Structure formats: structure tokens, C-alpha cells
Amino acid sequence: MPLKVGFKLMAETFDPKExxxxxxxxxRAGFDFVEISDHFHPWLYSHKHSGxxxxxxxxxxxxxxxxxxxxxxxxxFIRYHxxxxxxxxxxxxxxxxxxxxxxxxxxxxxxxxxxxAPWPSAHIRQEMLRESIEVMRLLxxxxxxxxxxxxxxxxxxxxxxxxxxxxxxxxxAGGKESAALAGEIGDGLFTTEPKADLISAYxxxxxxxxxxxxxxxxxxxxxxxxxxxxxxxxxFGLTGWKVQAELPNPIxxxxxxxxxxxxxxxxxxSCGPDLDAHVQGAKEFVDAGFDHLSxxxxxxxxxxxxxxxxxxxxEKVRSLAN
Numbered sequence: 192m193p194l195k196v197g198f199k200l201m202a203e204t205f206d207p208k209e210x211x212x213x214x215x216x217x218x219r220a221g222f223d224f225v226e227i228s229d230h231f232h233p234w235l236y237s238h239k240h241s242g243x244x245x246x247x248x249x250x251x252x253x254x255x256x257x258x259x260x261x262x263x264x265x266x267x268f269i270r271y272h273x274x275x276x277x278x279x280x281x282x283x284x285x286x287x288x289x290x291x292x293x294x295x296x297x298x299x300x301x302x303x304x305x306x307x308a309p310w311p312s313a314h315i316r317q318e319m320l321r322e323s324i325e326v327m328r329l330l331x332x333x334x335x336x337x338x339x340x341x342x343x344x345x346x347x348x349x350x351x352x353x354x355x356x357x358x359x360x361x362x363x364a365g366g367k368e369s370a371a372l373a374g375e376i377g378d379g380l381f382t383t384e385p386k387a388d389l390i391s392a393y394x395x396x397x398x399x400x401x402x403x404x405x406x407x408x409x410x411x412x413x414x415x416x417x418x419x420x421x422x423x424x425x426x427f428g429l430t431g432w433k434v435q436a437e438l439p440n441p442i443x444x445x446x447x448x449x450x451x452x453x454x455x456x457x458x459x460x461s462c463g464p465d466l467d468a469h470v471q472g473a474k475e476f477v478d479a480g481f482d483h484l485s486x487x488x489x490x491x492x493x494x495x496x497x498x499x500x501x502x503x504x505x506e507k508v509r510s511l512a513n
Contacts, residue, residue, distance in 0.1 A: 194477065194512035196505050197224040197485035198497075199263070199405055200247075203233035204424055205493075207242035207250075213493060214251040217258065220501035224259035225251065226294070226403070226485045231270060231302040234427040235448070236441045245279050252287035259290045263405070263485065264363045264381055266298025268316075269308050273323035274348050277330040284354040294381050294403065295320065296363030300439050313436070317372055318342060324360060324376050331357050361403055365432040367392040374398025379483075383432075390480035403483040406473045407460040409490040410499060414463035418453050421462055421489035426451040429459055460489070466499065470507045477511040484508060 198217040200210050214225045229244040248260055260283070267276040276293075284291040297316035304310055311319065322340040329336045330350045338345035362377030364370035370389040373380045374396025381403040382389050390402060407428060411417035426448045427435065438444055461468040473484055486508070488496045 193482070194509055195223040195259075195401075195483045196508050197226050197259075197261070197483060198222045198500075199485045199487035200225050200227040201424070201487070201489075202228050202244060202247065203230060203235075203238040203241050206240050207247050210242065210247050211250045211254065213497075214247075214258065214260075215254050216494070216497050218255045220497045221505050222258065222500070224261055224292075224483070224485070226261045226263035226405070229262050229265040229302075230299075231305055233441055234301070234435075234444050236445060237423055238441075245283065248283050248291070249286055252283060252291070255290075257290070259292065260287055261292040261361070261403070262294040263403070264294035264296040264361075266303055267295055267323040267327065268319045268343065269298065269303040270306055273326040273343060274330060274345055274350075276323070277327040278350050278352075280327070280358050281331065281350055281353050284356070284358045285352060289354065289356045291358045292361055292379070292401075293358045294361045294363065295324065295377070296381070297369070297436070299436050301435075301441075301444075304439050310437075310439075315342070317369060320362070321372070321376055324362075327360075359400065361401065364389060364393070365436075370398075371396030379403060382481075383428075385475040385479040385481070387479040401483050402481045403485065404476050404481040405485045405487045406476055407487045407489060408469045408472055409456075409460060409462040410464065410469065410488055410496040411462075411490045411492060412464050412495070414457075417462035417464075417490050418457050420491040421456045421460060422451070422453050425460070425487070425489040426456060429455060462490075466504050466507060469504060470511070473508045474511050482512075 267273040280293045319342045322343040335349045359378035361379035362373035363381040370392035374393040379400035380393045409417040409421035461472040
């Protein structure tokens with residue numbers, strides 16, 4: 192499978208119209224796909240935004256021609272019901288003429304607690320994810336359907352607009368157990384760490400599809416500016432998945448990241464104008480076995496980053512597959 196290079200749409204740090212503009216610009220720059228987070232809350236107060244992903248996806252779908260779209264990722268239970276996501280994904284796939292991939296995961300308390308429902312433990316959420324995928328695939332077949340699982344219930348429901356080509360389901364994983372689950376129930380894998388053992392566990396679970404990841408970087412014309420921007424926009428990323436999944440509100444992430452230093456950011460991701468350093472960061476993921484790399488730019492200048500991607504960086508990253 193050829194290496195594809197994508198652009199992460201940081202919906203927590205830009206307003207919805209700007210997110211759509213960036214996606215259209217990413218297509219012009221030569222990216223293969225864009226990936227958007229599906230959040231109710233931003234991670235940090237400084238982010239200031241968190242638009243509805245499905246509205247933005249619809250707008251992007253009708254304003255682009257070849258760009259593939261993906262959620263990175265949606266939790267299809269608690270805040271949503273999987274029937275709603277089945278309908279949303281089917282509609283998005285139709286609007287995008289078959290260019291949509293549904294990224295699914297077990298969610299973060301940050302977004303899911305808003306309904307007042309209890310926040311289940313990780314293994315219960317994995318059970319809920321399995322049942323949700325069963326419900327969605329059931330609804331992507333003709334007719335009315337009902338389902339009664341341990342966690343999810345569907346009563347006499349039908350999705351009327353089903354695309355000719357169903358959206359592939361890429362399942363997020365933070366460890367070997369969830370990676371194996373992705374291989375069993377998904378069409379692809381999504382992780383955020385360059386760990387080859389996750390790829391291996393995915394394969395052992397039966398997975399053979401695309402392997403998505405995010406490559407954090409911060410481009411700017413000087414290192415200090417890049418580091419300062421990344422500290423403002425992405426310091427939550429240094430907390431790790433176990434923290435990211437459990438804290439309920441931006442104020443908790445502000446507290447959890449209060450001691451993250453600029454030097455921690457500089458040590459954790461490539462920062463500055465050196466494209467070779469950014470390519471080396473991407474190489475870790477390619478060497479681990481990923482074939483869909485979404486470049487997450489935490490720098491201050493989106494259009495400057497897109498310009499260097501168009502002129503040089505995308506092809507440098509693609510060349511890593513050779």
C-alpha cells in the first residue's frame with residue numbers, strides 16, 4: 192500500500208469556517224487526506240474552539256474533489272448513539288463521493304461526560320465499541336433492523352441513504368489489546384505512537400488494512416517561535432493516553448500540563464524551519480509500519496506550513512516509503 196500523507200485539522204484551535212478553508216488549501220497543497228477530531232470540548236482553554244465535526248466534514252466534502260476525509264476519531268456511544276453515526280457516516284460518504292473513512296475509538300471523558308452518563312472503564316468501552324460497530328454495519332444493509340446487546344440497543348431502525356461503497360472503519364488503539372481488537376473488528380488501525388508492537392498486535396488480531404497515525408511537529412521560521420506555539424497548542428499531547436482519556440474538562444488539562452516546560456516540547460517533537468528534522472520525525476512512524484501519516488502542525492503559521500508542504504515536505508515524507 193503506498194504511503195499517504197495527510198493534514199490534521201485541529202478543530203479545537205480554529206473556528207469552523209477556518210477549518211474548512213484549511214482543508215480546501217490542503218487539497219491544493221497536495222495532501223492525500225485530512226483528518227479531523229470529533230470533540231465537544233477543546234483540550235485547553237487557550238484553544239477556544241470545538242466546532243461540530245460532521246458539519247465541517249459536509250462542507251469540506253462538497254468543496255473538494257480528490258481529498259480523502261477521516262474522523263480522528265469519533266466515539267460512537269454515550270454522547271452519540273451508533274445509529275446516528277451510521278447515518279452521519281453514510282451521508283458523509285455520499286457527499287464525498289466515496290472519499291470518507293470513519294475513524295472510531297473508545298472516547299475521552301472530556302467529551303462524553305456531558306450527557307451525565309457514567310464514564311465506563313476502558314474494557315467496558317471496548318465492549319461498547321464492538322457493539323456499536325455491529326450496529327452500524329447492520330444499519331448499512333437494506334431494511335429495518337433491531338439489536339439488543341449488553342450495552343447498545345437499536346429498535347426498528349433504517350438508514351435510507353446508503354452509499355454504494357461503504358466507508359471503511361479505522362479503529363483507534365492505545366495498547367496491544369486494543370490494537371488486536373482493531374484487527375478483529377475494524378478495516379484499519381489508528382494510533383498516535385510510533386510503536387511497531389501495535390502494528391504487530393493489529394496483524395495478529397487479523398488486521399491487514401491501512402494504518403493511520405499522527406506525526407506532531409511545529410513549523411515556524413525560527414525554533415523558539417515554533418516551540419512557544421507548540422507549548423500553547425499541543426502540550427496536552429505530552430500527558431499520554433491514560434490521562435487524555437480520563438480528565439473531564441479543559442481546566443483539568445490546564446492543571447495537568449502546568450509543569451510542562453518549553454524544553455519538554457522541544458524534546459518531544461520537531462520544532463522550527465528544518466524540514467529534514469520534521470522528516471526524521473515522520474520516519475519513526477514509517478519505520479514502525481504506518482502507511483497513512485497525518486502531519487499535525489502545532490506551529491503558528493498554517494499557510495506558511497502548507498506552503499512548505501506543497502513545495503517540499505509532502506514529497507520528502509512520501510519518499511520515506513522508497
